[in-house]
Amino acid sequence: MRSALIQPSKKRVIIIGAGFGGLQAARGLARAPVEVVVIDRRNHHLFQPLLYQVATAGLAPSEIAYPIRAILRRQTNARVLMDEAVAVDLPNRQVVLKASGAMRYDFLILAPGAVDFYFGHEDWRQYARGLKRLEDAVAIRREILLTFENAERACQTGTLARPLTIVLIGAGPTGVELAGAVAELAYGVAAKEFRFVDLRQAKIILIEAANQILPSMDAGLAAWAEAELKRLGVEVRTGKAVTSIGPNFVCLDSERIDADLILWTAGVAGSPLLKTLGVPLARGGRVPVEADLSVPGYPEVFVIGDAAYLVDRDQRPIPGLAPAAIQQGRHVARNILNALENRPSKPFHYIDKGSLVVVGRARAIADLGRLKFRGFLAWLLWVFVHIFYLIGFRNRLLVLTEWAWAFFTRQSGSRLITEYGFDDRQRAE
Amino acid sequence: MRSALIQPSKKRVIIIGAGFGGLQAARGLARAPVEVVVIDRRNHHLFQPLLYQVATAGLAPSEIAYPIRAILRRQTNARVLMDEAVAVDLPNRQVVLKASGAMRYDFLILAPGAVDFYFGHEDWRQYARGLKRLEDAVAIRREILLTFENAERACQTGTLARPLTIVLIGAGPTGVELAGAVAELAYGVAAKEFRFVDLRQAKIILIEAANQILPSMDAGLAAWAEAELKRLGVEVRTGKAVTSIGPNFVCLDSERIDADLILWTAGVAGSPLLKTLGVPLARGGRVPVEADLSVPGYPEVFVIGDAAYLVDRDQRPIPGLAPAAIQQGRHVARNILNALENRPSKPFHYIDKGSLVVVGRARAIADLGRLKFRGFLAWLLWVFVHIFYLIGFRNRLLVLTEWAWAFFTRQSGSRLITEYGFDDRQRAE
Numbered sequence: 001m002r003s004a005l006i007q008p009s010k011k012r013v014i015i016i017g018a019g020f021g022g023l024q025a026a027r028g029l030a031r032a033p034v035e036v037v038v039i040d041r042r043n044h045h046l047f048q049p050l051l052y053q054v055a056t057a058g059l060a061p062s063e064i065a066y067p068i069r070a071i072l073r074r075q076t077n078a079r080v081l082m083d084e085a086v087a088v089d090l091p092n093r094q095v096v097l098k099a100s101g102a103m104r105y106d107f108l109i110l111a112p113g114a115v116d117f118y119f120g121h122e123d124w125r126q127y128a129r130g131l132k133r134l135e136d137a138v139a140i141r142r143e144i145l146l147t148f149e150n151a152e153r154a155c156q157t158g159t160l161a162r163p164l165t166i167v168l169i170g171a172g173p174t175g176v177e178l179a180g181a182v183a184e185l186a187y188g189v190a191a192k193e194f195r196f197v198d199l200r201q202a203k204i205i206l207i208e209a210a211n212q213i214l215p216s217m218d219a220g221l222a223a224w225a226e227a228e229l230k231r232l233g234v235e236v237r238t239g240k241a242v243t244s245i246g247p248n249f250v251c252l253d254s255e256r257i258d259a260d261l262i263l264w265t266a267g268v269a270g271s272p273l274l275k276t277l278g279v280p281l282a283r284g285g286r287v288p289v290e291a292d293l294s295v296p297g298y299p300e301v302f303v304i305g306d307a308a309y310l311v312d313r314d315q316r317p318i319p320g321l322a323p324a325a326i327q328q329g330r331h332v333a334r335n336i337l338n339a340l341e342n343r344p345s346k347p348f349h350y351i352d353k354g355s356l357v358v359v360g361r362a363r364a365i366a367d368l369g370r371l372k373f374r375g376f377l378a379w380l381l382w383v384f385v386h387i388f389y390l391i392g393f394r395n396r397l398l399v400l401t402e403w404a405w406a407f408f409t410r411q412s413g414s415r416l417i418t419e420y421g422f423d424d425r426q427r428a429e
Numbered sequence: 430m431r432s433a434l435i436q437p438s439k440k441r442v443i444i445i446g447a448g449f450g451g452l453q454a455a456r457g458l459a460r461a462p463v464e465v466v467v468i469d470r471r472n473h474h475l476f477q478p479l480l481y482q483v484a485t486a487g488l489a490p491s492e493i494a495y496p497i498r499a500i501l502r503r504q505t506n507a508r509v510l511m512d513e514a515v516a517v518d519l520p521n522r523q524v525v526l527k528a529s530g531a532m533r534y535d536f537l538i539l540a541p542g543a544v545d546f547y548f549g550h551e552d553w554r555q556y557a558r559g560l561k562r563l564e565d566a567v568a569i570r571r572e573i574l575l576t577f578e579n580a581e582r583a584c585q586t587g588t589l590a591r592p593l594t595i596v597l598i599g600a601g602p603t604g605v606e607l608a609g610a611v612a613e614l615a616y617g618v619a620a621k622e623f624r625f626v627d628l629r630q631a632k633i634i635l636i637e638a639a640n641q642i643l644p645s646m647d648a649g650l651a652a653w654a655e656a657e658l659k660r661l662g663v664e665v666r667t668g669k670a671v672t673s674i675g676p677n678f679v680c681l682d683s684e685r686i687d688a689d690l691i692l693w694t695a696g697v698a699g700s701p702l703l704k705t706l707g708v709p710l711a712r713g714g715r716v717p718v719e720a721d722l723s724v725p726g727y728p729e730v731f732v733i734g735d736a737a738y739l740v741d742r743d744q745r746p747i748p749g750l751a752p753a754a755i756q757q758g759r760h761v762a763r764n765i766l767n768a769l770e771n772r773p774s775k776p777f778h779y780i781d782k783g784s785l786v787v788v789g790r791a792r793a794i795a796d797l798g799r800l801k802f803r804g805f806l807a808w809l810l811w812v813f814v815h816i817f818y819l820i821g822f823r824n825r826l827l828v829l830t831e832w833a834w835a836f837f838t839r840q841s842g843s844r845l846i847t848e849y850g851f852d853d854r855q856r857a858e
Contacts, residue, residue: 043574060491069622079624081585082578100586145472149511156510157529193498195508401830 011106021305021325022111028333054137056181114306117269128264155196170266171208282309291347304328440535450734450754451540457762483566485610543735546698557693584625599695600637711738720776733757
């Protein structure tokens with residue numbers, strides 16, 4: 001009997017979101033005497049750190065996404081429900097799902113992730129697409145390649161009014177990695193394939209409000225990364241705040257940049273679902289959690305990953321990175337085990353293992369606390385770490401094949417423009 | 430100077446469509462003293478024979494599509510224009526392009542392919558999606574997987590009203606291959622991953638109006654294929670004409686089948702572009718061509734592939750298959766060379782190399798004229814032929830990796846549901 005899998009006598013743990021944190025929490029409860037329900041709007045876990053490679057035609061979407069059911073196939077106490085959580089009712093201990101209605105929980109782990117945040121300028125969203133979802137990456141890939149095709153067509157039938165221009169707003173890790181990959185695509189493989197437009201004349205502009213790119217990283221490494229980006233052909237403008245964005249233009253304080261494509265890599269905020277909790281939210285729409293990652297007043301509800309706001313022992317907010325989410329997912333699973341056995345909840349401490357950022361072809365920077373290095377060795381470390389964390393042997397194999405192919409042939413991967421006949425800028429979350 | 434590539438003194442050959450025929454024609458003109466302009470709405474060539482594997486999550490879209498610019502990168506007399514031909518003006522020797530306007534030609538090769546044809550029932554299109562474009566394949570993949578997810582959700586929160594049902598209309602090669610692959614997906618890997626709905630109870634029904642499946646093939650092989658499909662769990666109904674299709678139902682003469690998903694694999698017709706030629710069209714909207722594949726009265730205009738209608742020496746119409754399109758592309762390139770050198774045009778003769786149809790996992794039928802065989806050996810031949818014709822070493826490598834992985838692990842490839850937030854049934858061609 002399949003329905004024997006429902007064991008109503010067991011306590012139910014609902015996990016909202018199957019990102020790095022949510023999946024880790026589910027796995028941490030594999031041997032617990034609970035029923036785990038993993039709820040996600042998508043049927044796949046997304047390896048977000050490689051999303052920029054899909055956006056720049058280096059990898060195919062399926063190489064960085066993996067079905068949640070396949071990941072949890074062997075975990076007998078877990079079930080997967082593809083549905084969207086629209087509200088959380090903390091006093092009554094239930095979540096409201098779009099298709100399935102209300103569902104009660106004994107413990108709740110909220111790991112819904114983040115969405116693009118336009119610092120209060122919601123009208124910018126329609127002009128500057130962010131890179132959070134697989135659909136964003138496919139859309140950005142299409143838009144970059146269409147920009148090239150349109151310029152080629154303009155050059156065949158007449159002339160191009162001005163050099164093709166792509167602007168990226170925000171030089172955090174995503175902005176830097178994306179800018180480097182766009183430059184490689186435009187000046188490398190694409191420049192050889194377009195006969196009329198000279199893509200080597202294209203402008204790729206990376207704008208950052210802070211006085212250095214990668215503001216959260218070591219200044220020396222950031223300076224090296226900036227020099228590398230410039231070597232690749234990217235125009236870097238630091239200390240420049242964007243004052244407005246419109247159709248095909250970006251305004252800085254005293255300057256207007258006409259652009260064929262504008263990409264948003266500046267800010268993220270917690271999922272809108274968090275607003276339904278009815279608790280005060282911290283900066284960026286995140287939930288300020290207790291030291292054990294629970295919601296104040298609700299010890300059975302935990303928030304992890306990009307959705308949580310917590311300062312660590314050194315008073316710095318824990319960053320919205322995959323390693324932090326993984327550590328938090330593991331931690332809340334342990335705290336639920338503690339609660340089940342009437343042991344006290346333990347505070348979470350973030351172990352910062354450092355950060356790695358790719359800058360163009362086969363180069364990266366590594367900031368591992370005391371150890372800081374850059375160049376090819378840092379890139380090899382980056383390859384190793386990312387392949388190691390990619391879920392599924394099959395995906396690892398395919399991604400390694402793609403990367404080896406790209407490295408040795410200098411050819412790019414899946415440069416497909418697929419027409420989905422939609423403008424999903426209008427359907428932003 | 431890049432613009433030096435335009436040589437207005439040379440005669441211009443426009444090729445509409447970069448499918449098998451169009452690309453072959455372009456390559457056949459590589460050394461000709463002409464300017465070749467390849468025009469396609471897409472930036473990629475699509476390997477249509479493997480489209481059904483994308484629709485059933487066996488392959489990723491980028492593994493069966495390849496950028497046209499990359500294919501023609503080294504052909505210096507060819508340029509690629511991503512644009513849509515909306516009309517052909519035969520008397521004035523020009524094509525009208527959606528974005529670039531009118532473009533004159535000295536020779537024109539029309540290879541626009543085919544679209545789904547609903548035998549005059551245009552209202553069926555919205556209920557029964559066909560499988561012609563990459564977008565169709567991705568949409569069918571999403572719909573199949575969503576059907577499973579919806580059934581799982583229904584089973585978790587209540588009960589399923591009736592067994593999940595997928596109906597395929599038309600048992601030509603595409604219908605047979607798709608039905609087999611859907612059965613493998615539903616009863617194989619998916620059945621293990623869904624905990625509540627029992628996918629082994631799902632119904633997959635293949636309907637064919639003729640009295641045997643694969644009507645154009647040998648009756649013995651078709652009977653074996655039908656038995657194989659039944660062994661896989663597919664319900665095969667031959668001699669049944671569809672009388673109406675509505676939202677979630679299909680009516681046969683005296684029977685109504687309620688279905689969660691209806692797929693159309695029954696008929697194709699020539700591209701709507703052909704209607705603008707102003708010449709009488711044959712059955713299925715194809716252009717009846719002269720023996721040399723030219724349009725009657727216009728010896729400088731050729732039609733090839735799915736768009737052409739021609740009976741061969743044995744009075745049978747040449748089938749709309751990749752090998753026929755390839756042979757025709759090569760032939761018209763030679764006839765243009767003949768015309769340039771004032772030699773007479775030669776008639777086209779189709780060399781039928783036979784056909785291969787996959788029926789489920791590692792089994793196929795091979796009808797090579799006198800030689801007919803089936804089973805694992807036929808499947809090995811199928812693998813060999815398809816890998817051989819796939820363009821690009823990189824794609825061959827990835828597809829072989831995927832197939833080897835699927836063969837040895839019995840795992841399926843990229844089971845992604847991506848939400849493009851659109852219903853492109855409404856935007857059918």
